[in-house]
Amino acid sequence: MQKHIVVTGATGNIGSRLAHELLRRGHRVTAVARSAAHLEALRQAGAEVRPGQLSDVAFLSEVLRSADAAFLMLPPNVTAPDNLAYQDDLGQAVTEAVRAAGLPQAVNLSSIAADLPAGTGPIVGVHRQEQRLNAIEGLRVVHLRPAYFMENFLPNIGLILGMGINGSATRPEVAFPMIATQDIADRAAALLDGPELPAGHTAQLLLGPRNYSMQEATALLGAAVGRPELPYVPFSYEQARQGMVGAGLSESMADLYIEMTQTLNAEKAMVHEVRTPDNTTPTTLEQFAQQVFAPAYQAAAGAAQPVA
Template sequence: MDHGAEAVDVRIDDPESLRDAFAGATAAFVMIAPGLIPDSTDYAAYQGRVISAHREALAGLPGLTRVVSLSGWAANYDGASGPVWGLRRLEEALDTLPGLEVTHLRPGWFMENALPMVEEIRITGTAHGLIPADLPLPAIATADIGAVAADLLTGRRAAHTRTLELQGPRDVTLHEVTAAIGRAVGRPDARYVQIDTATMRDGLLAAGFSPHMADGTTTMTCDVAERRIAMTQPRDTETATPTTFEEFLARVIN
């Protein structure tokens, strides 16, 4: 707000409401929000409504020249389902908008995914998850995604490809993530324990997820764990972002 932002209350599945919010814009940042509705019983239907509404709202909008979408690395996988089912569909819908420069950001594994591990390790010394401890993950801080999006939206950065698979400065494993968190919270003996799909699903149900969302979230995580969701572009000057996991951790813990 201090930099001139204006908040507008809209229904993100209502094209007229969105069109009013986008009125006067020369560039638009588009995403499927919220990224997760734990008690949903038909999340794909919700995503479909949001995608359709955004496509209709942006079509022919006076003055609009540039669109940046927040997609994800799951869009690289044709069979992506669960909470990430709509990412490829969002891209495809925006690609049909005539006369616009459209760029899709496909970031990898959010560093913020590790935040629940911080308290778990602080309290118990152990973190649990479905992804193997030694699987290299293209970890990225969400602040870096925002910086890339802002540069594209303002024209400070030119997109040389329609999709950018943003992936941080280097891959990290959950073994490394656990060790870094352990050092930061005074648990040098911290360890990571891999769980199975049934345990993950049961935990999500206990946390209030509907069976539909528990199944979808578990399937999505399996797709990462078994490398069906993976990067296809190299890490280079176009796709690498600067924040290391250690730098991210220092910001969120201190």
């Protein structure tokens, strides 16, 4: 049965793959993102495109009004002066639009550890958004709670090229679940393509194929780019904070990432989730390294070469 499905964040890693997959399955897709230019590929693929801001309640409620279901998310803004306030403001606007439109069903992008109300850095923002959506009477909502994105390694390409190391403030030996964003999109597509979502609000963990440590992940990424001896260097929290601010993140965002890392290093969250066949997804870090990381690395390395 064809459905009309709205995909927010449709130009991101998850939203773009999800929108294309829903089109492939024969659904009517409305793709929402800030940039009309970035939506062009989806328009050519057959989606209806609606450029606009999710913070615009009138715009989003009008887009959602005729939809059978929607994929909802809070696009990150790492430069926001107060990141949790940004998430709260945007989350409230999205919630108001969902309620005003009478949207019947939604798959909401949340995060592992979103069951915890504090101590998880930026994840606190999606915890609060889960609560807001859960309070909408009559909305069937499934919160996807994926693990650490493998794509989070992509910003480290500059560090690898520039200094010959991979590094972060995460302890090298702590193993935790990591997931490829394509597997998140595929789970969202399966939910939105299927029959009605469960009544009320439910959550689904997505834990990737297995747990990896930063030391192991660095070895796999290094092998994929021809640097099998690539070392992983643990940074102090202050070094990591300075690096993030230097890269353009707000002090608020950097502090939240440090809080999340401290919780991870203490193995208080994200490490001990129970793995089941349903929450285990297929794409391994080895596959990600070959299919996504290595091409991005090679492109960056080529761009860094001086022109003769």
